[in-house]
Amino acid sequence: xxxxxxxxxxxxxxxxxxxxxxxxxxxxxxxxxxxxxxxxxxxxxxxxxxxxxxxxxxxxxxxxxxxxxxxxxxxxxxxxxxxxxxxxxxxxxxxxxxxxxxxxxxxxxxxxxxxxxxxxxxxxxxxxxxxxxxxxxxxxxxxxxxxxxxxxxxxxxxxxxxxxxxxxxxxxxxxxxxxxxxxxxxxxxxxxxxxxxxxxxxxxxxxxxxxxxxxxxxxxxxxxxxxxxxxxxxxxxxxxxxxxxxxxxxxxxxxxxxxxxxxxxxxxxxxxxxxxxxxxxxxxxxxxxxxxxxxxxxxxxxxxxxxxxxxxxxxxxxxxxxxxxxxxxxxxxxxxxxxxxxxxxxxxxxxxxxxxxxxxxxxxxxxxxxxxxxxxxxxxxxxxxxxxxxxxxxxxxxxxxxxxxxxxxxxxxxxxxxxxxxxxxxxxxxxxxxxxxxxxxxxxxxxxxxxxxxxxxxxxxxxxxxxxxxxxxxxxxxxxxxxxxxxxxxxxxxxxxxxxxxxxxxxxxxxxxxxxxxxxxxxxxxxxxxxxxxxxxxxxxxxxxxxxxxxxxxxxxxxxxxxxxxxxxxxxxxxxxxxxxxxxxxxxxxxxxxxxxxxxxxxxxxxxxxxxxxxxxxxxxxxxxxxxxxxxxxxxxxxxxxxxxxxxxxxxxxxxxxxxxxxxxxxxxxxxxxxxxx
RNA sequence: GCCGAAGUGGCGGAAUUGGCAGACGCAGGGGAUUCAAAAUCCCCCGGGCUUUAUGUCCCUGAGGGUUCAAGUCCCUCCUUCGGCACCA
Numbered sequence: 152x153x154x155x156x157x158x159x160x161x162x163x164x165x166x167x168x169x170x171x172x173x174x175x176x177x178x179x180x181x182x183x184x185x186x187x188x189x190x191x192x193x194x195x196x197x198x199x200x201x202x203x204x205x206x207x208x209x210x211x212x213x214x215x216x217x218x219x220x221x222x223x224x225x226x227x228x229x230x231x232x233x234x235x236x237x238x239x240x241x242x243x244x245x246x247x248x249x250x251x252x253x254x255x256x257x258x259x260x261x262x263x264x265x266x267x268x269x270x271x272x273x274x275x276x277x278x279x280x281x282x283x284x285x286x287x288x289x290x291x292x293x294x295x296x297x298x299x300x301x302x303x304x305x306x307x308x309x310x311x312x313x314x315x316x317x318x319x320x321x322x323x324x325x326x327x328x329x330x331x332x333x334x335x336x337x338x339x340x341x342x343x344x345x346x347x348x349x350x351x352x353x354x355x356x357x358x359x360x361x362x363x364x365x366x367x368x369x370x371x372x373x374x375x376x377x378x379x380x381x382x383x384x385x386x387x388x389x390x391x392x393x394x395x396x397x398x399x400x401x402x403x404x405x406x407x408x409x410x411x412x413x414x415x416x417x418x419x420x421x422x423x424x425x426x427x428x429x430x431x432x433x434x435x436x437x438x439x440x441x442x443x444x445x446x447x448x449x450x451x452x453x454x455x456x457x458x459x460x461x462x463x464x465x466x467x468x469x470x471x472x473x474x475x476x477x478x479x480x481x482x483x484x485x486x487x488x489x490x491x492x493x494x495x496x497x498x499x500x501x502x503x504x505x506x507x508x509x510x511x512x513x514x515x516x517x518x519x520x521x522x523x524x525x526x527x528x529x530x531x532x533x534x535x536x537x538x539x540x541x542x543x544x545x546x547x548x549x550x551x552x553x554x555x556x557x558x559x560x561x562x563x564x565x566x567x568x569x570x571x572x573x574x575x576x577x578x579x580x581x582x583x584x585x586x587x588x589x590x591x592x593x594x595x596x597x598x599x600x601x602x603x604x605x606x607x608x609x610x611x612x613x614x615x616x617x618x619x620x621x622x623x624x625x626x627x628x629x630x631x632x633x634x635x636x637x638x639x640x641x642x643x644x645x646x647x648x649x650x651x652x653x654x655x656x657x658x659x660x661x662x663x664x665x666x667x668x669x670x671x672x673x674x675x676x677x678x679x680x681x682x683x684x685x686x687x688x689x690x691x692x693x694x695x696x697x698x699x700x701x702x703x704x705x706x707x708x709x710x711x712x713x714x715x716x717x718x719x720x721x722x723x724x725x726x727x728x729x730x731x732x733x734x735x736x737x738x739x740x741x742x743x744x745x746x747x748x749x750x751x752x753x754x755x756x757x758x759x760x761x762x763x764x765x766x767x768x769x770x771x772x773x774x775x776x777x778x779x780x781x782x783x784x785x786x787x788x789x790x791x792x793x794x795x796x797x798x799x800x801x802x803x804x805x806x807x808x809x810x811x812x813x814x815x816x817x818x819x820x821x822x823x824x825x826x827x828x829x
Numbered sequence: 830g831c832c833g834a835a836g837u838g839g840c841g842g843a844a845u846u847g848g849c850a851g852a853c854g855c856a857g858g859g860g861a862u863u864c865a866a867a868a869u870c871c872c873c874c875g876g877g878c879u880u881u882a883u884g885u886c887c888c889u890g891a892g893g894g895u896u897c898a899a900g901u902c903c904c905u906c907c908u909u910c911g912g913c914a915c916c917a
Binding site: 223224227228231232234236238254255256257258269310334335336337339340341345346347348352353354355423424425542545546615616617618621622623624626628629630631632633635636638639642683684687688690692693695696697698699700703770772774776777778779781782802803814815816817819822823825826827 | 830832833834840841842843844845848849852853854855856868869883896897898910911912913915916917
């Protein structure tokens with residue numbers, strides 16, 4: 152990555168967690184707090200390593216549409232985080248020396264409404280512009296005060312700024328426009344300089360009100376000026392007071408104005424992203440060393456590939472203060488791989504998210520000592536078919552891993568574009584409102600359930616509670632029911648062991664007896680329900696419900712004929728197979744007791760037969776004007792005419808339709824008849 | 830503020846393509862079995878009304894709409910949760 156220019160070191164104002172004693176990436180700061188320990192994060196100016204994830208912003212955004220089997224909300228979060236916006240870069244000029252003053256805007260259609268320009272307080276130009284002037288001190292104090300404020304609070308109590316006693320030149324009108332610096336303009340987005348259009352941007356409006364800056368309307372709904380503006384008009388509209396662009400709708404005006412700017416070389420169409428490069432340096436021991444050596448002569452020199460990986464030293468002291476790596480002389484002092492002179496190893500380690508960005512590839516070839524992994528093996532096993540994780544990684548791990556996958560592909564190590572084909576984000580389990588998680592501690596230990604009822608009950612109970620993507624407030628009620636079911640199931644199988652052993656497990660279907668057909672219908676339709684919900688939807692709660700239904704049914708069934716006994720035995724076998732994933736210990740035991748030699752793990756999942764998925768008779772719902780008035784049992788695939796004959800004879804229906812005009816008849820085969828009368 | 834998701838009995842939840850709302854389970858009520866209990870089994874269990882039955886009306890956050898038919902589609906609103914939050 153270093154060779155590709157995707158890893159670089161730069162000095163920047165970065166997030167520092169004082170409790171963890173380390174820096175953090177943007178993605179790892181939530182509401183100005185460290186994602187791990189929830190301490191307040193402060194800004195520090197440090198030289199740090201970054202991965203150029205921004206170089207993949209477009210691909211990371213575009214490929215989201217390939218991910219059909221990812222939840223929409225995860226893709227949306229990534230889309231917002233990447234934050235691509237189309238706009239125009241416009242070059243204002245500094246009035247005093249004609250130097251360019253580039254700004255970024257998504258609304259070039261408001262260009263003629265500019266009444267001031269704002270430079271972010273930390274922008275170097277601010278310092279330069281006031282140097283040696285009477286305002287220098289005042290501005291310096293303002294900048295210092297602003298930068299001391301935490302990022303997300305900055306300007307929360309109101310917009311503040313200072314006029315710099317300098318002017319910019321409007322690119323099209325040449326008008327002199329005052330330049331300010333203000334707390335609401337961010338250095339890290341766009342160019343760090345903005346054009347302010349108070350008439351059409353609420354933030355600019357508020358600032359202009361406070362500092363008595365003129366408001367110039369250039370867009371309205373119908374193209375005529377409003378008498379007074381109470382607030383910024385941020386919608387699109389028709390331009391006015393904009394020279395030759397007056398009268399154009401916003402959308403056209405954006406294009407026309409940008410074209411004009413390009414023609415006179417005072418601007419260009421451009422794209423901006425919110426996504427920042429990934430800060431990967433950490434001042435921790437527990438992370439992968441960054442494999443470079445600092446040499447006085449050669450500068451930054453990567454450790455040669457044959458010497459990788461650089462392993463963590465063991466002769467370190469954990470004092471709880473500072474970076475433990477710095478206590479290891481053997482680690483720090485090495486010779487420069489380039490010139491052989493004295494060098495020092497990089498002391499920072501990498502964010503552990505770096506490791507989780509490709510571990511799934513390494514899993515495919517984890518004994519490999521010569522390379523991270525063998526390409527053929529990874530191309531065979533990956534991408535991961537189904538990835539299960541928490542939503543909290545939407546813009547962390549799940550974004551980093553996608554980035555890494557694309558980089559590894561571009562370096563030629565894989566052929567894979569996206570790491571995870573299907574993503575299931577399991578819901579959070581809460582207990583009295585508190586989150587249960589690996590890093591925050593599990594607030595409920597299912598141990599007491601296991602203790603009292605056994606592991607199968609605990610497992611069944613968890614799976615039966617709700618579909619996995621749903622958040623769940625943990626409540627114990629219901630455990631009893633699962634335990635009762637397991638006991639019922641045990642008695643059902645156990646009581647029929649001789650039958651299972653005799654039957655040979657062959658399913659046969661002979662005559663057309665209703666009892667047999669119903670039994671076959673129950674077992675086959677249950678199998679279909681369980682199979683579909685398990686494989687396609689991962690809705691294990693409905694699988695359990697279906698199995699319970701079947702077991703209840705079988706519990707009340709006593710086979711009469713030989714044929715019925717055979718089918719019944721088969722149904723019992725199937726119910727064991729279906730219940731196996733949910734209550735494996737109990738089922739294994741029953742399976743063995745039933746005389747099966749082969750363990751159930753090796754047994755293949757049965758296949759349902761479509762022929763038995765519907766019964767010969769179906770219940771037909773009869774509605775009059777959309778209200779259910781009667782139900783009748785008819786044979787399957789009965790034609791509309793035949794059904795209609797029966798419906799007309801139905802006393803209840805007659806009551807509702809006699810003496811009325813039949814306007815319409817709706818017929819849904821095997822399901823429903825709706826008669827519309829007047 | 831913007832974006833998104835969700836809202837169904839006392840509770841967890843089901844209804845996969847617009848076609849019987851409430852599957853399955855919990856809790857609750859009644860009964861059988863028992864000397865008694867545990868366990869088990871059976872029945873009832875969204876609400877209202879009445880003539881108590883194969884009766885009738887209402888019910889999926891609220892209001893409107895589309896449709897023969899809406900938990901499901903459309904519009905408005907409310908509530909809850911999640912994400913982003915001066916991104917120019």
